[in-house]
Amino acid sequence: MLDARLETVLSLIRAPVHADIGSDHAGLPLELVRRGHIERGVIVELNSGPLENARQAVARAGLGDRLDVRAGDGLDPLAPGEVPSVSLTGLGALTMRGILERGAARQVRPDALVVQPNDNPAPLREWALGAGYHLRAERLASGYWTYPVLRFERADGPDPAYDGLPREAARRYGPLLLHEASALLRQQVHADVTRLTPLAAPGRPAALELATAQAALAWLDGQTSLDAGAER
Template identity: 30%
Template sequence: MNESILSKRLKTIAGFLPNQANFVDIGSDHAYLPCFVCTKDKGATAIAGEINEGPYLSAKKNVADFHLTDQIQVIKGDGLEVINDQDIDQVVIAGMGGTLIRSILMRGQERIRNVKRIIAQPNVDAHAVREWFYENGYCLVAEEIIKEDGHIYEILVADKGDATIPYEGMRLESSLLFGPYLLKEKNAVFQEKWYGEREKLERVIKQMHQAKDVNFEKIQLFQHEIEMIEEVLTYD
């Protein structure tokens, strides 16, 4: 598969899969990631999971076109239900909201008992995924924040292990929101994202104050988040 076809986002995810990966890609989006990985690494195997008929058929066609049917299974199903008795070492869930990723992980917990690594790319609410890792014995080992085509993406990588390690000596609430590794680096994309989030929250609070019934409790929560953002953006 031609490398130029794959987005920067998916290439970054592929970089966190080991050689001879044995992974499942949930919501596989035409099986681009499995096709890319398995073309480059003949020892790799994958399951491309899709719930919707159109992308499922498109994934099957791509796998056949790239002559990868011996390495990639395309399975139609909801979330981690596509794993039955197959041996899976890594899980990739990319391109959906963090709360949805968390709910997929929660619902499929029994099926990923032996999984060594989870790579998640939430479009929003990355904190929801970090919280799930923290509460379920997955140690966050790497994070990336990238910008592509005007969108900012966070990629979170967690291995089975002591989930408290990356948060040692840090304020937990803040680290779960911003990401312990991203907080240390605070690169330009990170700053752009959080300046934008602060502006968005300020706009929302302004609108909420104009409502007939003002939800002061929610405003307080948003105000607290703004304070955390300002703390992070102000201090190095």
């Protein structure tokens, strides 16, 4: 059984071969195979404990012929062009960005990336804008906190997902999520405005964060007004 966070990640993955980086007990890749989302998978683990957990889970499931468990750091165990799809979950956005940058330096650039950072995903959106990836889907999953899940795909030219949106708000909260204007996103933005308001003295980083949250809230309120006008 996967929690809501990993179920959301799973929903954005479909590929003949997929690599899950930092899989721990291998729950996600096991379900990807069982549900037919992938034909084969690679599981990468850096530390010995999670590596052994993954090997045992794959062996118990009888899927050793379809899931290859490898020791290594990030994308290092993958050869250029070996896998078209990669997921990274449960890490900080800056850590994930470093893994992707090091992989790109070795020419490991999958066609599709699904990432679920445990914090502000803006560094990943910024990386994608300069690395030849477009944002194709993004979701919010409820859990211990609200988890963003993003799918990037390799593409040429500027990413059209950001067109017409306040740029910093779109990088922080997600261009596709802003267009969707879900109740969960509204809760997140309102919570940020409430949290940052007493901290936002002029010149402090919190002032810039508050301005970004307020821009997102203004966009969402504008979308609500447009929707209400269309209904009338």
